[in-house]
Amino acid sequence: MNAVEMVGITKRFPGIVANDDIHLTVKQGEIHALLGENGAGKSTLMNVLFGLYQPEEGEIKIKNKKVTITGPTVANKLGIGMVHQHFMLVQPFTVTENIILGDERTSSGFIDYKKAEKEIQQLSDQYGLKVDPRAKASEISVGMQQRVEILKTLYRGADILIFDEPTAVLTPQEIEELIEIMRNLIKEGKTIIFITHKLKEIMSVCDRVTVIRRGKVIDTVNVADTDENELAALMVGREVSFEVNKEEAKPGEKVLEVKSLVVEDHRGIHVVDGLELEVRAGEVVGIAGVDGNGQSELIEAITGLMPVKDGLIQLNGKKINILGTRKIIEAGVGHIPEDRHKRGLVLDFSISENMVLQTYYKPPFSKGLIMQYREVDKYATRLIEEYDVRTPSQQTLARSLSGGNQQKAIIAREIDRNPNLLIAAQPTRGLDVGAIEFIHQRIIEHRDKGKAVLLVSFELDEILKLSDRIAVIYEGKIIGWVDPKTTTEEELGLLMAGRSKKEG
Amino acid sequence: MSQLNKQSTIVTALISIFLAMIIGSIAMQVAGYNPFAAYQALFVGSLFQAFDLGETIRTTTPLILTGLAVAIAFRTGLFNIGVEGQMIVAQLASLLVGIKLNLPPVLHMIVAVLVGGIAGAIWGFIPGFLKAVRGVNEVIICIMMNFIALYLSNVLVRNWLSEQGTDSTPKIPESASLRVDFLSEMFDSSRVHLGIIIALIMAFVMYILLWKTKRGYELRAVGYNPSAAEYAGINVKRNIILSMVISGFFAGLAGAGELLGTQGYMAIQSAFTGIGFDGIAVALLGANTPIGVILAALLFGVLTYGSQNMEHVAQVPPELIRVVVAAIIFFVAANISGILLGAVKKKRRAKES
Numbered sequence: 001m002n003a004v005e006m007v008g009i010t011k012r013f014p015g016i017v018a019n020d021d022i023h024l025t026v027k028q029g030e031i032h033a034l035l036g037e038n039g040a041g042k043s044t045l046m047n048v049l050f051g052l053y054q055p056e057e058g059e060i061k062i063k064n065k066k067v068t069i070t071g072p073t074v075a076n077k078l079g080i081g082m083v084h085q086h087f088m089l090v091q092p093f094t095v096t097e098n099i100i101l102g103d104e105r106t107s108s109g110f111i112d113y114k115k116a117e118k119e120i121q122q123l124s125d126q127y128g129l130k131v132d133p134r135a136k137a138s139e140i141s142v143g144m145q146q147r148v149e150i151l152k153t154l155y156r157g158a159d160i161l162i163f164d165e166p167t168a169v170l171t172p173q174e175i176e177e178l179i180e181i182m183r184n185l186i187k188e189g190k191t192i193i194f195i196t197h198k199l200k201e202i203m204s205v206c207d208r209v210t211v212i213r214r215g216k217v218i219d220t221v222n223v224a225d226t227d228e229n230e231l232a233a234l235m236v237g238r239e240v241s242f243e244v245n246k247e248e249a250k251p252g253e254k255v256l257e258v259k260s261l262v263v264e265d266h267r268g269i270h271v272v273d274g275l276e277l278e279v280r281a282g283e284v285v286g287i288a289g290v291d292g293n294g295q296s297e298l299i300e301a302i303t304g305l306m307p308v309k310d311g312l313i314q315l316n317g318k319k320i321n322i323l324g325t326r327k328i329i330e331a332g333v334g335h336i337p338e339d340r341h342k343r344g345l346v347l348d349f350s351i352s353e354n355m356v357l358q359t360y361y362k363p364p365f366s367k368g369l370i371m372q373y374r375e376v377d378k379y380a381t382r383l384i385e386e387y388d389v390r391t392p393s394q395q396t397l398a399r400s401l402s403g404g405n406q407q408k409a410i411i412a413r414e415i416d417r418n419p420n421l422l423i424a425a426q427p428t429r430g431l432d433v434g435a436i437e438f439i440h441q442r443i444i445e446h447r448d449k450g451k452a453v454l455l456v457s458f459e460l461d462e463i464l465k466l467s468d469r470i471a472v473i474y475e476g477k478i479i480g481w482v483d484p485k486t487t488t489e490e491e492l493g494l495l496m497a498g499r500s501k502k503e504g
Numbered sequence: 505m506s507q508l509n510k511q512s513t514i515v516t517a518l519i520s521i522f523l524a525m526i527i528g529s530i531a532m533q534v535a536g537y538n539p540f541a542a543y544q545a546l547f548v549g550s551l552f553q554a555f556d557l558g559e560t561i562r563t564t565t566p567l568i569l570t571g572l573a574v575a576i577a578f579r580t581g582l583f584n585i586g587v588e589g590q591m592i593v594a595q596l597a598s599l600l601v602g603i604k605l606n607l608p609p610v611l612h613m614i615v616a617v618l619v620g621g622i623a624g625a626i627w628g629f630i631p632g633f634l635k636a637v638r639g640v641n642e643v644i645i646c647i648m649m650n651f652i653a654l655y656l657s658n659v660l661v662r663n664w665l666s667e668q669g670t671d672s673t674p675k676i677p678e679s680a681s682l683r684v685d686f687l688s689e690m691f692d693s694s695r696v697h698l699g700i701i702i703a704l705i706m707a708f709v710m711y712i713l714l715w716k717t718k719r720g721y722e723l724r725a726v727g728y729n730p731s732a733a734e735y736a737g738i739n740v741k742r743n744i745i746l747s748m749v750i751s752g753f754f755a756g757l758a759g760a761g762e763l764l765g766t767q768g769y770m771a772i773q774s775a776f777t778g779i780g781f782d783g784i785a786v787a788l789l790g791a792n793t794p795i796g797v798i799l800a801a802l803l804f805g806v807l808t809y810g811s812q813n814m815e816h817v818a819q820v821p822p823e824l825i826r827v828v829v830a831a832i833i834f835f836v837a838a839n840i841s842g843i844l845l846g847a848v849k850k851k852r853r854a855k856e857s
């Protein structure tokens with residue numbers, strides 16, 4: 001039986017056809033991957049299926065019955081649940097309260113929390129979700145928040161689950177766990193539609209994959225009959241190289257020097273605790289580590305977004321830790337932030353306005369007190385073209401770009417400012433393989449111009465490919481340096497778990 | 505894209521106004537009045553004669569300025585509910601310039617207006633400063649500043665400024681007044697004054713400031729996403745303070761205009777005039793845009809002034825018009841029109857398939 005059948009779906013947005021006569025068939029009990037470039041229309045298609053968007057043309061059949069899905073409530077009734085890429089949990093609520101929100105089952109007018117808690121615990125155990133129903137949403141990890149979102153759909157009785165890029169925000173360990181959970185769900189008779197840019201994940205867990213390019217379906221193939229290279233080629237329309245071409249680094253002067261840095265978080269805990277680091281011109285230094293070991297705070301301290309408790313940060317020999325963000329930027333620091341929605345973009349500004357977030361006050365973007373929006377537009381148009389940001393125009397609001405294209409816009413802005421030190425935190429999060437190839441190339445080019453690059457990424461793969469030297473961070477300290485050419489994932493894994501090299 | 509947004513805010517406003525007027529007529533019906541006669545009296549009585557039109561413009565003038573004041577703060581993510589207090593201190597300041605200083609005619613007026621604006625700006629600075637530096641919620645401070653302004657002005661008027669044996673101050677001299685003969689004559693000796701010119705200029709100033717200047721870019725960035733603004737090296741605190749100062753200045757001009765154009769003196773006040781609070785509704789209905797604020801203020805001006813005529817002609821108490829005003833705010837804030845439009849679209853789609 002077919003769980004979902006989408007027939008001839010067309011969805012237009014101003015200036016763009018996001019879905020163009022799409023046909024998608026998902027069989028009962030399979031994990032069906034959606035693969036496609038950034039902006040291909042995957043999220044849009046799933047939002048149509050979940051009732052958030054109404055298509056201009058086409059029809060939808062659920063379990064062979066024709067339906068009109070006018071909203072998420074209708075979708076829920078039809079057994080469809082969706083986990084969005086950006087979670088929507090109410091922070092001060094407990095897990096239980098979050099899950100029953102909007103589906104409160106009452107007995108004689110009161111919510112029976114005890115009963116709800118028990119049911120949630122049961123569901124969690126059944127699928128191996130390991131969720132504590134009493135924990136506060138604000139206090140649980142990203143991975144756990146995602147599992148809560150999954151539980152939410154299960155609690156509403158969903159048996160067709162849509163996961164929109166769930167692994168983009170997860171650490172490798174959490175991805176392993178999620179894949180296990182997906183297998184459990186299938187065993188219990190669920191159907192899953194899974195969006196991801198990571199071909200490995202498709203190969204390891206999916207049954208079939210539908211490839212979308214520029215709003216059109218290219219093909220649906222059995223995962224067993226294909227491989228990563230073929231998938232990449234199908235989706236991008238050309239061969240994709242997974243290798244990064246780079247020459248030996250020619251390290252020059254010290255650009256960034258961090259000495260016994262201490263940074264305190266709001267609870268007064270030393271999240272960066274006597275950290276030493278050095279990045280030279282013409283090299284990429286990668287920082288590997290498990291999430292939450294002080295990476296974010298290190299970056300925020302260098303960029304002046306978090307106060308430095310103790311220690312020294314120098315850029316080209318000049319102390320910068322007292323300067324404030326504006327001066328630090330002017331001293332030549334570029335920063336691709338880890339959270340594009342929080343820091344990287346003003347979502348309600350146009351792409352154009354976002355492209356000059358740090359430079360708007362300088363000529364040619366302004367003259368005297370007045371902004372020169374015509375110059376801003378010209379500049380934005382150039383960056384959009386050079387970095388292949390898919391958008392109907394430079395006036396489009398950043399909010400309505402696809403996730404990956406938002407990321408490309410940020411990267412374009414930061415690299416084009418030509419900073420002496422480029423800090424790249426999770427730079428390729430949510431990008432398609434073609435875009436990743438392109439961005440990696442750009443980062444290496446930046447290095448080869450004699451600039452310093454500090455890379456922070458949870459993707460060991462990415463760290464190993466791009467870095468000239470790798471520093472492993474653990475509990476706020478650099479506990480070891482390794483050479484990416486000679487190290488192994490095992491060695492890195494051990495270091496990241498806190499075993500220093502000598503103890504080995 | 506932005507075109508579409510503009511259209512939908514206009515549609516939202518129109519539907520909300522329409523629905524609110526229906527609610528108003530139901531209320532009138534229930535209270536035993538004829539809604540058709542009432543609305544007719546309202547519009548005829550506020551727009552169709554030169555004198556009434558002049559008075560409607562006079563009523564509209566401060567609403568434009570308070571609406572702009574609220575809108576500008578809102579664009580930076582701040583809720584300036586202190587417009588009322590900022591107006592009062594501005595009136596005091598303008599009054600003092602008016603009656604205590606001796607200046608040549610035009611200059612006297614200009615100084616009085618500016619000092620009023622500056623007084624409002626100072627009153628706005630305080631909550632802005634506390635918000636930026638101490639993280640205190642600006643709404644609470646603003647409300648307290650309103651009461652401080654009200655009672656401060658009452659104390660000053662009673663103990664220092666009032667004429668012997670009265671509750672009110674002397675009138676400002678001709679030289680400081682915003683009333684000019686040609687305007688009054690044009691509108692059949694109504695009290696319309698130069699304040700309307702100031703208000704229209706300030707709407708244009710707001711547009712230039714927010715959408716053409718560097719400062720405006722910063723203010724909007726801070727309003728939409730303070731974390732991103734901080735990341736970009738924009739001084740968030742300074743912009744929060746500045747936004748409240750500018751907002752207070754606009755509110756101050758509203759106060760100055762009321763004093764120098766309409767009243768000419770100050771009296772002990774037992775309560776707020778409500779013009780500042782109406783500014784919130786005006787900004788909301790006008791979608792925080794300069795043109796929107798002007799149109800919304802005009803509507804509120806018509807409703808407010810026309811409701812007096814309605815009382816005379818159709819014997820309908822003006823409180824019923826406040827019901828309409830409140831309903832407009834309700835419908836815009838709750839986005840009822842969005843819900844309605846969505847439902848209509850769905851129906852149509854369901855029929856098609």
Ligand SMILES: Nc1ncnc2c1ncn2[C@@H]1O[C@H](COP(=O)(O)OP(=O)(O)OP(=O)(O)O)[C@@H](O)[C@H]1O
Binds near residue numbers: 040390
């Ligand atoms: N609400 C919207 N308004 C206008 N345009 C939109 C909107 N949502 C999406 N789009 C446009 O539709 C196209 C498809 O976007 P969609 O988010 O579906 O891409 P995607 O395949 O999910 O990409 P990604 O992998 O980057 O998440 C993009 O060009 C995007 O700019």
Ligand SMILES: [Mg+2]
Binds near residue numbers: 042043402403
């Ligand atoms: Mg997407």
